[in-house]
Amino acid sequence: MSVARKLRVAVVYGGKSGEHEISLISAASVIRNLDSSRFEIIPIAVTKEGKWLEQDLSAALPSGTKSLKIVTSGAKACQFKIGEKFSVTSGGVDVVFPVMHGPLCEDGTIQGFFEISDMPYVGCNTLSSAVGMDKDIAKRLAVSEGIKVVPWVTMKKAAWKKDSAAFMTQIEHELEFPCFIKPANMGSSVGVHKVKKREDLSAAIEDAFRYDLKVIAEKGIRAREIELSALESLEENGETLVSIPGEITPTHEFYSYESKYLDENGAELMIPAHLSATHVQFAQDTARKVFQVLECEGMARVDFFLDQDSGEFYLNEINTIPGFTQISMYPKLWEASGISYKELLSRLVDLALKRSRIRSGLLREWHAAECVNGK
Ligand SMILES: Nc1ncnc2c1ncn2[C@@H]1O[C@H](COP(=O)(O)OP(=O)(O)O)[C@@H](O)[C@H]1O
Ligand SMILES: [Mg+2]
Structure with a gap:
């Protein structure tokens, strides 16, 4: 009997984003917990400047350390060729596991790069990554399917510059105070402000515009923060798996x-969040629906607000590469x-292969003759 060779999994971490440091901690856990009997790990660091470097595992993650270290001196820059599968000094790569957060890491851009390189990769595809990152677009899609979100106002930078007073009045009337101001595409609460009076509004919005060209204002509610994990099924038509809910209390x-x-x-x-059975059921059904409506693949964490005043559940946001x-x-x-951490990671890699297998059957061009002949 021949022994199958191990799958070579490139864990990509760091990134040109404000969430670089948290990625180094997340990826250290992922690397330590990937099943070593199935996978060979290839660590690839992306520096804050955006350079991709092959890393030596023992140097990047000495035992006992919590966070990966990016070794730059003597490190070999990745020599990936556009349109070709990834290959590193030690050989080819089978699957990419991006463990990075925020813009350029979680927003579909890097996923598009994996697509054009024909690399199977873990997590959401380009479309759902981009949609999941954009709080305004994600809300619009969710609302169109009857999922509740808190009232919000969207501002593009050029329009804000033109008539900021009109936006401030709209926010004051439609959302009242306190309200929350956020860059539409960000994470880790970077650029997020709780604003309690009109005088503070403009500075908060200006600050959020430092991070994105689109900013949203949301009605501030007294919320319990309830989060659920969603995972695609390994079966082709299987139902999305949803975890029990957890609660974050800052x-x-x-x-x-x-x-x-x-x-x-x-x-x-x-964990678990203290919720009634009805609330648990509702949160799980809604999390599954959000995952499907935003056309997520692989994984996502779905975050809700449970309004302590009205008792309503609102979708806050979705994270396609969660911590x-x-x-x-x-x-x-x-x-x-x-599902143990190790089993979860194995499933995520298997889901990447599942997608790549299914997509490989797609035609890339028009096959007229086959259509005509009904083949
Ligand atoms: N509308 C809101 N009402 C009450 N709290 C909010 C609201 N929006 C955001 N928050 C608070 O701000 C935090 C960060 O906002 P969030 O939209 O989750 O941004 P990020 O993507 O950076 O995590 C939330 O976890 C919550 O504590
Ligand atoms: Mg959040």
């Missing part, structure tokens, strides 16, 4: 960058729902 005014990453006691994770540290909500929720 100890800060909201779940800000500080409470996420700088303050060790910035937030409490509760992956050992204490991150996405893998934790699966663990609590019966």
Whole structure:
């Protein structure tokens, strides 16, 4: 009996994004937990400047360290050729596992690069990555399928510059205070502001425009923050799997960058969230629906607000490459729902191969003769 060779999985981490550091911690966990009996790991670092570097595993992740280190001196720059499958010094790559967050990492751009390179890759495709990253577009799609979101106002930079007073009045009347101001495409609460009075609105919006050309304002609610993990089924027509819900309770005014990453006691994770059976069912059904409506593939974490005043569930956002540290909500929720971290990673790689297998059957051009002959 021949022994199948191990699949060569390139874990790509770092990235040209504000979430570079968290990616180094997430990817360290992923690398440590990928099943070594099935996979050979190829670490690839993307520096903050956007350089792709082949890394030596033992140098990048010495034992006992929590975070990957990007070794630049002597590191070989990746020599990927446009339109060709990835190959590194030690040989070819079978699957890419991007563990990076934010713009240029999670928003479909890098996924498009994997597509044109014909590389199977973990997680959402270009379309759902882009849609999931854009809080305005994601809401519009969700709303069109009857999923509730909090009232919001979208501002493009040029329009804001032209008539900021009109936007401020609209926000004041339609959303009232407090409201939340956010860059449409960002994450980790970067550029997010809670605004309590009109005088502070303009500065918050200007700040959010430093990160994106589109900014949204949202009605601020007294929300419990409920999150669920969604995972595509390995079967071709299988139903999307959804975990039990978890809850995040920030100890800060909201779940800000500080409470996420700088303050060790910035937030409490509760798994499972204390919810009624009806609420659990509703949250799970809605999370599955969001995953399908946004045409997600592979994985996504779906975040809701449970309004403490009205009792309504609202979709907050979807994260197509959620945090992956050992204490991150996405893998934790699966663990609590019966899928271990290691098994989860194996499934994600298998899902990447599943998509690539299915897509490989697609025609790339018009086959007139076959149509005519009914072949
Ligand atoms: N409309 C809102 N009402 C109440 N809290 C909000 C609202 N929008 C955002 N927040 C708070 O801000 C945090 C970050 O906002 P979010 O939209 O999740 O951005 P990010 O993509 O950066 O995580 C949320 O986790 C929550 O604590
Ligand atoms: Mg969030």
